[in-house]
Amino acid sequence: MQIKLRFSGQNILLPMASQYPIQGLLYRLLSGAPGYASFLHDTGYRREKKVFRLFTFGPPEGHYLRREKQLLYPEGFRLEVRSCDPMFIQAMLQGTAQDRDCRLCGNALRLEDVRLEDRRIHTGAVRVRMRSPITVHTTLPDGFTRYHTPEEEVFYAAIADNAAEKWRAMYRQEPPGPLQMASCGGAHPKTVTTYKGNYITGYGGSFQLGGDPALLDLLYNAGLGGKNAQGFGMFDPVK
Numbered sequence: 001m002q003i004k005l006r007f008s009g010q011n012i013l014l015p016m017a018s019q020y021p022i023q024g025l026l027y028r029l030l031s032g033a034p035g036y037a038s039f040l041h042d043t044g045y046r047r048e049k050k051v052f053r054l055f056t057f058g059p060p061e062g063h064y065l066r067r068e069k070q071l072l073y074p075e076g077f078r079l080e081v082r083s084c085d086p087m088f089i090q091a092m093l094q095g096t097a098q099d100r101d102c103r104l105c106g107n108a109l110r111l112e113d114v115r116l117e118d119r120r121i122h123t124g125a126v127r128v129r130m131r132s133p134i135t136v137h138t139t140l141p142d143g144f145t146r147y148h149t150p151e152e153e154v155f156y157a158a159i160a161d162n163a164a165e166k167w168r169a170m171y172r173q174e175p176p177g178p179l180q181m182a183s184c185g186g187a188h189p190k191t192v193t194t195y196k197g198n199y200i201t202g203y204g205g206s207f208q209l210g211g212d213p214a215l216l217d218l219l220y221n222a223g224l225g226g227k228n229a230q231g232f233g234m235f236d237p238v239k
Helices: 019-030 034-042 086-098 153-171 213-222
Strands: 002-008 012-015 045-047 050-052 055-057 065-067 070-073 076-083 101-104 107-117 125-130 137-139 145-147 180-183 190-195 198-203 206-210 235-238
Touching (some): 012 107, 019 034, 019 055, 019 086, 019 101, 019 190, 034 086, 045 153, 055 213, 076 086, 086 107, 145 198, 153 180, 153 213
Antiparallel strands (some): 012 070, 045 050, 055 076, 065 070, 125 206, 137 145, 180 206
8 A cells, every 4th residue: 555645844954875874753753652663663563584674655746956966845744654464554554643843854844734545556557657666685705896788688587586686575475476577678767875884886778567466466565676765665556
């Protein structure tokens, strides 16, 4: 499911790479259900050595002005958060009902509106456009992180494997089938951003997804690729 949050505030100044502070804000909103918030932050849904939080969020939306390496939102912004986990949705609704005043990067915010939506994917083939960059990486034996591009076959194989692992982590059973994914052509803009001082490379653009509708629906709410709970891999279906 999807939760749309609307924040108000005067001259909100955010770094261009705002995923880390926004993630922190979301965890604070989840603290209305402290047991679940601790589970999600400290444990998560585990699949062998992999850990999934099974939520994602998009970039802040709204009118802004550039201020060197920062973005100025004169009157506020909107934020969409998604999760395939009903407990996440319940905890977020509980937390947002309790605490409407919050802070982000030193800015005082007021949570003006919370809307719950249940948009679903009902088809086995869908064209999507990335709202936040999709990231795929391999950790090499020397500890170096190599980020893959949409021009590499391993990019799509890794996303398919990741999708299957998300399903197993969520439902404790085998997925209803594999994910098929291909580029729709056109540009895949490269984005390099920072998260807690580390550089992360991701790619935008349009892709074709195929597979069981239930699997595609899970990915719509949990995100494609890696680092979804850090604000990567959110997509929207397009006609």
